[in-house]
Amino acid sequence: MAFSLSAFPVVGFSGSRAPSPASLSAVGVALSRVSASAAVLVGCAAGVDRVVRLSCPRASVFSAAQFGSGRGSFAARSVAFVRSLAAVGGCLVSFPSGACPAAVLPSARPAACFCGAGSGSWASAAFAVGLGVPVLLFAPAVPAWGFVSLGRGWWLLLPAVVQPSLL
Numbered sequence: 001m002a003f004s005l006s007a008f009p010v011v012g013f014s015g016s017r018a019p020s021p022a023s024l025s026a027v028g029v030a031l032s033r034v035s036a037s038a039a040v041l042v043g044c045a046a047g048v049d050r051v052v053r054l055s056c057p058r059a060s061v062f063s064a065a066q067f068g069s070g071r072g073s074f075a076a077r078s079v080a081f082v083r084s085l086a087a088v089g090g091c092l093v094s095f096p097s098g099a100c101p102a103a104v105l106p107s108a109r110p111a112a113c114f115c116g117a118g119s120g121s122w123a124s125a126a127f128a129v130g131l132g133v134p135v136l137l138f139a140p141a142v143p144a145w146g147f148v149s150l151g152r153g154w155w156l157l158l159p160a161v162v163q164p165s166l167l
Contacts, residue, residue, distance in 0.1 A: 005038075006038070009088060010038060010040075010088045013030070013031075013059075013093050015097075044065070045120075075123070094137050096139050107126065107130040108127075138155075139153065
């Protein structure tokens with residue numbers, strides 16, 4: 001992975017509740033590249049979220065229970081999570097397990113991303129892109145949103161406002 005996460009003051013992790021062995025390995029790689037002084041944000045779900053919580057006890061956990069109950073609480077949690085990254089110049093690192101649903105497109109409007117298409121990981125990535133948050137993905141394929149391949153399953157989308165000197 002040629003991209004440096006160490007330049008970001010905050011790094012958020014999201015991903016599948018049922019990650020592949022390759023994704024689990026990639027989570028470890030990404031965590032090893034986060035600066036010791038950076039804040040780490042993560043959700044409350046199983047899978048990638050759980051691995052990050054166990055590997056990084058200092059992580060701030062966004063819990064769906066803080067946002068009510070039912071499926072809507074997970075979307076509200078993810079919206080707050082991505083907005084937190086956007087507010088402090090953070091980066092989202094995501095590990096979706098499948099292809100991006102066609103209905104999920106980048107937008108700064110949460111309802112456009114969290115549209116019930118069935119993938120919270122992709123919805124979070126779409127919302128992050130819509131808010132101008134850099135997104136680093138580990139996935140076999142990505143939608144045509146402007147991602148650049150870093151090789152070995154890693155993809156990067158840097159908004160125009162991120163300076164190349166951060167790399």
